[in-house]
C-alpha cells in the first residue's frame with residue numbers, strides 16, 4: 001500500500017484514477033477546488049483547495065506521500081482552449097509550480113505530470129492524413145494554443161526539478177481521453193462527449209440532424225478512460241522519465257465519429273456542418289515508445305468506448321429533460 005496524492009481529483013480522469021487507486025488498496029489524498037460532479041469520490045480524504053494559491057496547510061499534505069499524480073488544470077475541448085489563453089496559461093503555470101515545489105519540499109517519492117498532445121507543433125498537424133506524433137517531434141517547439149505552450153513549459157519544469165532537485169518525475173501526454181463521468185455539456189466537453197450529447201438530444205427531442213464544427217473531415221484518435229487509467233499506473237512504475245504518449249492510433253474523421261455514434265444510438269440523422277473552433281486539422285498518436293517502455297498498448301476500440309460513453313450521456317440527457 002502506498003500513500004498517494006492526486007490533484008484534479010474532482011475532474012474526469014482524476015476521479016477515475018482515485019477509484020482505481022483505492023480499489024488497489026492505496027491510501028489516497030484527493031485534492032481539487034471542486035468535488036466530483038457525478039459520483040462521490042472514493043478517497044477517504046478529499047481536500048478542497050485552490051492550487052493557484054499555496055499555503056502551509058496545502059504543503060503539509062505532501063509529507064510522507066509516496067506518489068503524486070498532478071492532474072489539476074484549467075482544461076477543456078476546443079470550445080474552451082481556443083479562447084481563455086491568458087487565464088489558462090496564468091492559472092496552470094501557478095498550479096504546476098506550486099505542485100512541484102510542494103513535492104520538492106516534502107521529498108515525495110515520485111510525481112507524474114499530465115501533459116497533452118497539444119504540445120506538438122501545429123505545422124505537423126495540418127493534414128487530415130496525420131502522421132502519428134512520436135515523442136521526439138515536440139521540438140522544435142510550436143505548440144497549440146496557450147494551453148499547449150504551458151504544458152510544454154511544465155514538462156521542462158519537471159525535467160529541471162528532476163535533474164536539480166531530485167524529484168522523480170514522469171510525464172504523460174494524453175491524446176483526447178473520453179468516457180463516462182466526463183464533461184458532456186457546459187463548454188468544456190470534447191468531441192466524443194459533445195457529439196454523444198447532440199445525438200441523444202436529437203433522438204429524445206425528435207430532431208433529424210446534429211450540428212458539428214467544421215467540415216467534419218478533421219481527424220483525431222481517442223483513448224477510452226479505462227485504458228488511460230491502466231496506462232498511468234504502468235508509466236509511473238516504468239521508471240521512465242522522458243515524456244510518453246498515452247493514446248490510441250485508431251484515427252477517424254469527426255464525420256466518422258458522428259456516424260459511429262449514430263450506429264451505437266440506432267439513429268438515422270443528418271450532419272449539418274457549422275462554424276466552430278477546429279484546432280489542428282489532423283492528429284494521431286504514435287504509441288511505439290509507450291509499448292516499448294511499459295509493455296502496454298491501449299486496446300479498447302472506439303466502438304466499445306463510444307458504446308459505454310453514449311449509454312452514460314444518454315442517461316444524463318434523459319434525466320435533464
Ligand code: NAD
Pocket residue numbers: 007008009010011012013014031032033034049050051052070071072073074075076091095114115116117173174175176177178183190
Ligand atoms: P478535468 O477538467 O475534468 O479535471 C481537471 C480538474 O482540475 C478539475 O476537477 C478542476 O476543478 C481542477 N482544477 C482546475 N483548476 C484548479 C485549481 N486552481 N485548483 C484546484 N483544482 C483545479 O480534466 P481531465 O480531462 O480530467 O484532465 C486531467 C489532466 O489531464 C489535466 O491536466 C489536463 O490538462 C490533462 N489532459 C487531459 C486530456 C483529456 O483528453 N481529458 C488531454 C490532454 C491533457
Ligand code: GDD
Pocket residue numbers: 075076077078079081116117118147174175176177189190191192194195211212213214218220254276277278279280
Ligand atoms: N468539442 C467539440 N464539440 N468539438 C467538435 C464539435 C463539438 O460540438 N463538433 C466538431 N468538433 C471538432 C472540433 O472542431 C475539433 O476539430 C475536433 O472535433 C476535436 O475537438 P475536441 O475534442 O474539442 O479537441 P481536440 O481533439 O482538438 O483537443 C483536445 O484533446 C487534446 C489532447 O489530445 C482538447 O481537449 C485539448 O485540450 C487536449 O489537450
